[in-house]
Amino acid sequence: MNSFAGISRTGLRYSLFQALPVAIQAEDGEAMQFVEDYRLMGKGLGYIDVHLLASALMTEVPIWTLDKKLEEVSIKLRMVFHNK
Numbered sequence: 265m266n267s268f269a270g271i272s273r274t275g276l277r278y279s280l281f282q283a284l285p286v287a288i289q290a291e292d293g294e295a296m297q298f299v300e301d302y303r304l305m306g307k308g309l310g311y312i313d314v315h316l317l318a319s320a321l322m323t324e325v326p327i328w329t330l331d332k333k334l335e336e337v338s339i340k341l342r343m344v345f346h347n348k
Contacts, residue, residue, distance in 0.1 A: 287325065290318035302341060308333035317343065 290298065298318040299305055309317070313334050320327050320343055327338040328345035338344040 287319050288322040290315050290322055294318055294322070304337065307337055309337060313337075317341070 295311075295315045295318045298321070299314055304314065304317075313331070317327065317334070317337065321341070326345035327334065327343050328347075329335050329338065335344060
Protein backbone atom coordinates (compact mmCIF):
# COMPACT_ATOMS: atom_id res chain seq x y z
CA MET A 265 0.00 0.00 0.00
CA ASN A 266 1.28 3.45 -0.89
CA SER A 267 1.65 5.57 2.26
CA PHE A 268 1.24 8.73 0.17
CA ALA A 269 -2.02 7.59 -1.44
CA GLY A 270 -4.10 10.28 0.30
CA ILE A 271 -1.83 13.18 -0.68
CA SER A 272 -2.68 15.02 -3.86
CA ARG A 273 0.11 16.63 -5.92
CA THR A 274 -1.53 20.04 -5.47
CA GLY A 275 -2.20 19.89 -1.73
CA LEU A 276 -0.38 21.60 1.10
CA ARG A 277 1.02 18.33 2.46
CA TYR A 278 2.61 17.55 -0.89
CA SER A 279 4.27 20.97 -0.89
CA LEU A 280 5.62 20.32 2.59
CA PHE A 281 7.05 16.96 1.50
CA GLN A 282 8.69 18.65 -1.48
CA ALA A 283 10.34 21.18 0.87
CA LEU A 284 12.04 18.52 3.00
CA PRO A 285 15.82 18.28 2.62
CA VAL A 286 17.16 15.35 0.62
CA ALA A 287 19.87 13.07 2.00
CA ILE A 288 22.90 12.13 -0.03
CA GLN A 289 22.55 8.45 -0.95
CA ALA A 290 25.66 6.35 -0.43
CA GLU A 291 26.50 4.11 -3.37
CA ASP A 292 27.39 0.46 -2.69
CA GLY A 293 31.13 1.12 -3.01
CA GLU A 294 30.92 4.06 -0.62
CA ALA A 295 29.00 1.99 1.92
CA MET A 296 31.52 -0.85 1.71
CA GLN A 297 34.41 1.60 2.10
CA PHE A 298 32.57 3.05 5.12
CA VAL A 299 32.48 -0.45 6.68
CA GLU A 300 36.23 -0.81 6.17
CA ASP A 301 37.13 2.72 7.29
CA TYR A 302 35.15 2.47 10.52
CA ARG A 303 35.80 -1.25 11.11
CA LEU A 304 32.12 -2.17 11.21
CA MET A 305 32.41 -5.77 10.03
CA GLY A 306 30.87 -8.14 12.58
CA LYS A 307 29.01 -5.38 14.46
CA GLY A 308 25.57 -6.80 13.67
CA LEU A 309 24.70 -4.24 11.01
CA GLY A 310 22.88 -5.14 7.83
CA TYR A 311 23.09 -3.78 4.29
CA ILE A 312 20.44 -1.12 4.92
CA ASP A 313 21.99 -0.10 8.26
CA VAL A 314 25.38 0.48 6.64
CA HIS A 315 23.87 2.49 3.78
CA LEU A 316 21.85 4.55 6.25
CA LEU A 317 24.92 5.30 8.38
CA ALA A 318 27.10 6.16 5.39
CA SER A 319 24.39 8.40 3.92
CA ALA A 320 23.86 10.15 7.26
CA LEU A 321 27.58 10.79 7.59
CA MET A 322 27.81 12.13 4.03
CA THR A 323 24.75 14.37 4.60
CA GLU A 324 25.96 15.37 8.09
CA VAL A 325 22.74 14.46 9.87
CA PRO A 326 22.29 12.44 13.08
CA ILE A 327 20.66 9.02 13.35
CA TRP A 328 17.56 8.36 15.46
CA THR A 329 16.73 4.70 15.86
CA LEU A 330 15.20 2.13 18.18
CA ASP A 331 17.50 -0.57 16.76
CA LYS A 332 20.05 -1.42 19.46
CA LYS A 333 22.96 -2.36 17.16
CA LEU A 334 22.44 0.68 14.94
CA GLU A 335 22.20 2.94 17.99
CA GLU A 336 25.36 1.43 19.50
CA VAL A 337 27.38 2.13 16.36
CA SER A 338 25.78 5.58 15.94
CA ILE A 339 26.88 6.49 19.47
CA LYS A 340 30.45 5.33 18.81
CA LEU A 341 30.57 7.34 15.58
CA ARG A 342 29.02 10.35 17.33
CA MET A 343 26.12 10.29 14.90
CA VAL A 344 23.25 9.56 17.29
CA PHE A 345 20.38 12.03 17.63
CA HIS A 346 19.94 13.42 21.13
CA ASN A 347 16.50 14.80 21.89
CA LYS A 348 17.03 17.59 24.39
